[in-house]
Amino acid sequence: MxxxxxxxxxxxxxxxxxxxxxxxxxxxxxxxFLGNEKKYLNECIDSTFVSSVGKFVDEFEEKIASYTGAKYAVATSNGTSALHISLLLANVEQNDEVITQPLTFIATCNAISYCNAKPIFIDVDKDTMGMSPVALEIFLKENAEVKNQQCVNKSTGKIIKACIPMHTFGHPCRIEEIQKICKEWHIVLVEDSAESLGSFYRGQHTGTFGELGVISFNGNKIITSGGGGCILTNDEDLAKKAKHITTTAKEPHKWEYTHDMVGYNYRMPNLNAALIVAQLEQxxxxxxxxxxxxxxxxxxxxxxxxxxxxxxxxxxxxxxxxxxxxxxxxxxxxxxxxxxxxxxxxxxxxxxxxxxxxxxxxxxxxxxxxxxxxxxxxxxxxxxxx
Structure with missing residues (x-):
């Protein structure tokens, strides 16, 4: 007491x-945890498929894609890994620049740093607490130019490759307006929708406006897999590459271990997927x-x-x-x-x-x-x- x-x-x-x-x-x-969590976890344990291969991983990807309206979803170990892979899929490389907001969780900027890129910080709107399209457009008009279908920072000479707005605490930012600006300036839009599962802007689910979107299922989110995340995209090639990179870039074969690029062990384990499938039902x-x-x-x-x-x-x-x-x-x-x-x-x-x-x-x-x-x-x- x-x-x-x-x-x-x-x-x-x-x-x-x-x-x-x-x-x-x-x-x-x-x-x-009010539903089938224990039932599905026991089923997963009994199957012995508790790592990154199993029916719950596949079921989760299908159901989260259906719920959000995305064509494809790729399950990852957490939201940060999903952001990291999304930036790699956006071809963010060393010395590139990525626009984001300063009012965000550290994971957003950590993912940029994992690519050896540099963040540029743009102001937010007071009512959404997410990136302001007005501030974004003002910054680009004053500091950038388009050369050879790329956005170039006039003061640094570096390419502004991507933009990561974040839907703060689940409140959608003005993502449709940001989407239009990014398209005009040849910037890849990666939505940090880590906190906004179940949030919609103009009737469309967050995370589906950009070329790539990310959701987190950390223990403090609306629904959780303990640790976990996913990448959303409508691009089949990006989805296939995301699944490949997050599975150590191993080429499919019954017994040989051949890898065709640097990959990451970022897939969501089936054990975690069993938990999130039960949570999705609620x-x-x-x-x-x-x-x-x-x-x-x-x-x-x-x-x-x-x-x-x-x-x-x-x-x-x-x-x-x-x-x-x-x-x-x-x-x-x-x-x-x-x-x-x-x-x-x-x-x-x-x-x-x-x-x-x-x-x-x-x-x-x-x-x-x-x-x-x-x-x-x-x-x-x-x-x-x-």
Whole structure:
């Protein structure tokens, strides 16, 4: 039992406790295993096919492609590996540049670094917390030119090969507008949809606007395979190459081990796929619960000085992590201290990527919105309500 402490944000604590009906510690987001998880795991174990070959891997790829509307899906060991392979498929090479947003999880920039490429940071929109198409277009017009069907950075002379917008906390960014800009500037669009399974922009699932899209199934996502991810694409050749590269680039043969390029051991194990197949069966119910929770939070915060983040225009969000925006950094820090002290897990948004030592020399556009949000955004408990 937590000792009752009266603070400025006790009403928020009381609201969250009333939702989850407990006086114990409430985590930010925990998985729910309410269906066939144990049944499918036991079936997988009994089959002895627990690594990257097995019926659950194939079933998962078919079902996630069908759900998102993508023609092809390739299961991977995690979302970061999916991003890495997607950039390789986009032909991102050493000394190339990749545009992304500074307000993102580190995995986005790590994947760029794995290719020995450099990030360029573009501002986000306040309402989506995802890449701003206006900021993207301004940066390109001021800093880039198209030469020989390639986008060239006028200040560095390097090729801007790809663009990775991220759908922050499951809220779709203005991806259709970004798609058009990337096409005009000959930049490969790779969607970081790690957090946005079940989110749609203008009726189309996130992760299907770019040449490639990525989803994560980490333990804190809406549905989980423990660790896992996938690559989405509508290009058959890219899908085949993705599956080949993630399976150590081994050429098919009954017994010989022949590899035709540098590959990666990035395939999702069948054991993890068994878990995610069971979770997929519950996705619609989880999404319904999350939207119900978001409605409770929206009603609670509507008359105060804390702003609750809701679906952006033309979008339907999965509300993976519910987010609030406070008035200032001081107010944010007080909120974090008081809620966590009372057994309610809350956390701030990520530190901006351009402030980390690995990326502090990266080229940046005007990051006014990103800096404003970094000081004010907090995530509050978002687990599916039982």
């Amino acid at each position: 937590n000792v009752k402490i009266s603070t400025q944000y006790t009403p928020v604590v009381d609201c969250i406790r009333s939702v989850y009906k407990t006086d114990s510690f409430i985590p930010l987001h925990e998985p729910r 996705l619609d119910g989880f999404l319904k619960s999350k939207r119900s929770l978001a409605k409770i939070y929206k009603n609670f915060f509507q008359n105060g000085d804390i702003h609750f983040v809701t679906d952006p225009e033309n979008a339907k969000s999965n509300y993976w992590l519910n987010s609030i925006v406070l008035k200032s950094k001081d107010q944010r820090d007080l909120f974090l201290d008081e809620t966590n002290s009372q057994g309610i897990m809350t956390r701030p948004i990520w530190a901006l990527m351009n402030k980390l030592p690995m990326f502090e020399k990266a080229q940046c556009g005007d990051l006014t919105n990103s800096e404003w949000l970094e000081e004010r955004v907090v995530n509050i408990p978002s687990s599916v309500i039982l």
